[in-house]
Amino acid sequence: MKAATKQGGTARGVNSRTLKTHPANTARPLMPWRRIAVLVLFCAAVAMLAGRALDMQVLHSAFFERQGDARQLRTVSIPVHRGDIVDRNGEPFAVSTPVSSLWLNPQEATASTDLSEMAKLLSLDPARLREKIESNREREFMYLKRHVSPEVAQQALALHVPGVYQQHEFRRYYPAGEVAANVIGFADIDDNGQEGIELEFDAWLKGTPGKKRVIRDRLGRAFDDVERISTAQPGKTIQLSLDKRLQYLTYRTLKAAVLKHGAVGGSAVVLDAETGEVLAIVNQPSFNANDRGQMRPDATRNRAVTDVFEPGSTMKPLTVAMALESGRWKPWYKVETAPGYMRVLGNTIRDHRNYGDLDVGGVIEKSSNVGISKIALSLDAEDQLGMYRRLGLGSDTGSGFPGEAIGRLSGEALHNDFERASMAFGYGVSVTPLQLARAYAAFAADGVLKPVSFLRVDAGIGGQRVMSAETAREVRKMMRRVISDEGTGRRAAVANYSVAGKTGTVHKFAAGGYAEDRYMSIFAGMVPANDPRLVMVVMIDEPSNGEHFGGEVAAPVFSTVMTGAMRLLDVPPDQVRDGRLVLDSGTPDHGDDHA
């Protein structure tokens, strides 16, 4: 730098001297062509730039616009999987699998585009497809066909029809079909829960689609991922309390009974007596959740939770429980039911026949309306209704199931003895099958009422004591007599197990009063009676083939399901008939001698 300054100084010195000596030389530089050359070069460069700009902006603008479009940076969403719904053993009830939806940009598909191949592949009517494209001419998006298998989508794209693209989606499958359709419900084509568990736990099952920025080509294919904006959160799996094997068994048995008796519908609920978990819940009519095309809208209801009925005689054990709790009654006390009817406030309460004197258990065994009315009327009205309320009648079960009904337990009966007596045998009060099952589960759990759960419960569940353990056991003992040869529910018997339960037959309430010839047949019970594992309620709506008593229509369903359930759940038998039990102590006469 120092050197340069020195040189510059020297040069300036020389120059000024030259200027002074030869003024004429100033206008004529040493090599004038150099300046001109530089100038020309610059001009040429500017001209080239201008030319290039003209070329890009005017002559080839269309080409560059296309290229620009082709290299767009876009934000795309990452589709996520909806969570599975599985049973208590992990068997699937609802699973999402990937499918493709083919869509078309009508702007790109011209009238001359050949769509016949495509229509054939997707089994669409070519004429109607053409019509649909014409009517969507103004739009840029139109579904060709939704939810086709990825293989078909590949074939369709391979036809290279302009304007056809695919979109990745998930389709929901329900492997159990109609067996669990009412309880599982379904999600619509856009993966939004619409009914049942799918609706109740929609937020849990649904994932959060992620977002990422990609560079996409003109066909919408991402060819380079740039960055991730938000991570995709797939939906979480939900484990229900249902046991698929029991669900199937219960469904099949109920369906057969509904068909056999020409009934309009029916429900059945199986609860785990210890935890309050719902092990099976089935309804008729049902529907196939995988093919909802011909689904009847009323078939989607989970009637066991959403529909109420009058429980009829299945109320009697609840009334007896209060009688025992009050201390005014002991199991061996006698009630006079002769002459088989009684009058209360101008209304007649009848039995099927005159049962004479019955003890408290006898009232349940014979299902005597007169007997239970007398017992109820001897109690304090507040106490009687209070017991029903404590057993969960008229309030929700805690299941959280969408559309759950709470039934009706009206306080009017407090001031009207006839209503109060009717309530004692299940008229003027309405419950859902699930509520009734829950109340019976309190008897099974030695007097503790548990909340009902559709989700698998692993930890010990708390509950609320609603009666003494002694009362619960006494009532269970009385309900065992229902299954005896003298009782109304002998067809509910389960070989090798003790059963406690109660039958019920109610006239259906129709416009203007109770219908003479339309019934509901009910059975509520538990197995094994000594230490109950399962509680089940069966309700069959309007059996019309002659039989209509709960003991004839509903009890056999209970028996079949419980026989199977005891085997499936490996419950040790508690009532083996004589000669059917062999002691295997490894003694020579009973040892392994089949070798």
Add this chain to the structure above:
Amino acid sequence: MSARRDFTVITVLLFAAVLASAIGLVYSKHQSRKLFVELEQANARIVSLSNDWGRLQLEQSAWSDHGRIERIARTRLGMKIPDANEVIFIKP
């Protein structure tokens, strides 16, 4: 004079640092792209495996459908549930 010299040295050093950081940026950007692509591939693998899992689960549940098993047991294998009086319980 020495201050000027220092200034020069600093300028050169800063220039080198800028250059190095520029190259570093390019390198780390490249790394990040590469890792992102790997991550995407791994994610795609998760998705495809979980899809397979779902499909296999469906397939399994179709084969193990209770109705199907019962039908086969009853018709093809001639099995039946033993009647209560055909069963003997053995007490251990």
